[in-house]
Amino acid sequence: MKTFEQVHASHNWEATTQSIYNKTAADVELALNSANPDLEDFKALISPAAEACLEQMAVKSRAITQRRFGKTIQLYIPLYLSNACANSCTYCGFNHENDITRITLNKEQVLQEIEVIKNMGFQHLLLVTGEHPKDCGYDYLKEMVELVKPHFASVSIEVQPMKQEEYEGLIQLGLHTVYVYQETYHKAHYKTYHPRGKKSDFPYRLETPERLGKAGIRKVGIGCLLGLEDWRTDSFFTALHLDYLEKTYWRTKYSISFPRLRPHVGSFQPNCEVSDKQLAQLIMAYRIFNPDVDLSLSTRESKKFRNHMLQLGVTAMSAGSKTEPGGYAVYNKALEQFSVNDDRSPEAICQMIKDGGYEPVWKDWDDCMG
DSSP: OOOHHHHHHTSOHHHHHHHHHTOOHHHHHHHHHOSSOOHHHHHHHHSGGGGGGHHHHHHHHHHHHHHHHOSEEEEEEEEEEEOOOOOOOTTOTTOTTSOOOOOBOOHHHHHHHHHHHHHHTOOEEEEEEOOOTTTSSHHHHHHHHHHHGGGOSEEEEEOOOOOHHHHHHHHHTTOOEEEOOOBOOOHHHHHHHOOSSGGGOHHHHHTHHHHHHHHTOSEEEEOBOBTSSOHHHHHHHHHHHHHHHHHHSTTSEEEEEOOBOOOOTTOOOOSSOOOHHHHHHHHHHHHHHOTTSEEEEOTTSOHHHHHHHTTTTOOEEEOSOOOSTTTTTTOSOOOOSSOOSOOOOHHHHHHHHHHTTOEEEOSOOOOOOO
C-alpha cells in the first residue's frame, strides 16, 4: 500500500493546476449529474467553469447535507492553552520570532477557563496550542486532556504533530479528534512559509493523519490555509488526502476546515485572495464530492457569510471564540493567533441557527463504535 507521501508525489502541482483551469461547462455538468463524483469531478466543481453553476451546486449541496446530517449544526469552542511556539511560520501571530508575551496556562487557569465555557453551554471543546515541544508538548497535553475530559462530552486538539504512541496515550485518556492542517500541499513552496522549526519538515507533517489512523483516533480534521497558494490546487490536494485517508483508515471519521488568512501581528498578506463567492463554491464542491465528511466553519468568517452558508453544506461552527490563551476568564488581552470576524455570542449564534430552520447541537454524537 502506498503512503500518502507517495500518492502526493505522483501528482504534479503545475499539471494539476492546468487540469483544474481547463475544465469546461460540460465537465461541470457531468460532475453535477454524477451519482458518485470522483476527484476529476471535484476538479470541475472547484474550477472557474463552475462559477456559472453556483445555484445548481447550492441546491444539490443543501439536499445532500440534509439527507446525511439532517438540519443540524454542531457547535464547538476553542480553548487556547498556549501561544508558545518554536516555529517561524511567516503567516502566524504565534511566530517564534515575533516579540510578544508568551503565555502557557496552568491547571488552575484552565479550570477557570472551562468554568466560563461550561456556563455557555458547550459540550465539545477544542484545545489549541502553539507548537512548542517543551512548553506545551506531550506531557503538558496529557495533563490538559486528563483535566478537561470529565467536563466535556468530546475533547479535540489542534497542536503540534506527534508520534503514533503519543497519540495512543492521549486517546486512552479520552481524546476524540485531532485537527492537523498541512497549510499548503505545494512542497516546493512549503519551506518559504515554514523556514525554521519542526513544522518545516514537510513529509513529517504530511504523514501525521496516517499516524493518527494507525493510533485508532475516532476523527481527523485536515485542511489547507486558504491564501498561501492557489486555493483551487491546494484544495484538490486536500481532497486527494481525504480520499486516501478514507480508503486506508476507514474506521476513522474526517472533517475539513476552511481557514482563510486573517490579519495578525506581522501583517502577512495573502498571496492568493479567496472571495466569499469562491469559498462558498469550495464548500459546496466538497459536500457534493463527499456526502459524509464534516465541514467546519470558524469565527474567522463574517456574520453574513456564516449565516449564508448555514444551509449550504456546513455541519459545524465555532461560536464565542477567543484566539488568545486565557481569553475567556484569565486575561482580558493577550496575543491572538488571528482576528475573530464573527464576534457574536453563543446565544446569538444559536438564535441565528434556529432562525434558519436548523437545530444547534451542543454535544458531539455519542461514540457507538465497538
